[in-house]
Structures are given as C-alpha cells and as structure tokens.
Amino acid sequence: MSKKASTNAFYLTIYPRAGEDPFDVEIDAELAPDFPEEEIQYFQDVMRGLIAHLNVGLDMTHFIGCNMRMLGDLDDELGTVILEPSPELSEAIKKEAAEKIKSNILQFKKKLH
DSSP: OOOOOOSSEEEEEEEEOSSSSSEEEEEEEEOOTTSOHHHHHHHHHHHHHHHHHHHHOHHHHHHHHHHHHHHHHHHHHHOOOOOOOOHHHHHHHHHHHHHHHHHTOOOOOOOOO
16 A cells, blocks of 8 residues: 555554564654644544554554454355344343343332322
C-alpha cells in the first residue's frame, strides 16, 4: 500500500528492522489549514496509543492478526454458512425464558382498608 494524497489524513508507517527492536514506527499527517486543533490532538493521541500498543503488545497484535487472517481464509473456503439452532434448543430457550419471566413476577395480596 502506498500513501494516498489526501487532505486530513494521518499515517502510521511500520519499518521492519534487524536488531534489538523488531520495528520502527513513524507517524505523519497531512492536514488542511482549517483542521480543528482539538481533532489534531485527539488523533495524535490515538496514534501515540497505537504505537504504545505495538511496542507493548506486539505478540498479542500478531496473534489477533493471524486469527483474523485464518477467519478470512475460512470464510472464503466455506462461503456463506447459515447456522440455525435445532428445534429442541429453540424450544428449551423459549421454555427457560418463560419460566424466568414467571419467577421475576412478585405477587401482592390486596389489603382492603
């Protein structure tokens, strides 16, 4: 992917490298002169948070990315799959819901004064 020339864009670039750190991260922005200062601060904080997350949770981020890739591959392989519960399960859920509603109703005896 390459940077697209766009106004009001923030960029996060990861450079793989050898050595002690697995990567370098660079943030950049292309903003119109009238871009609100509060939004600039907000997105800069988001970018700093992403960098901190990458530095602290690289293994977890890698794990999530691998899972997302495998889910995408599985989705491509299976196509559209519609999962429907068995009639027995549907009936059991309806019965449980009805019993729960009954158990949540409090009965009061009317007192006549």
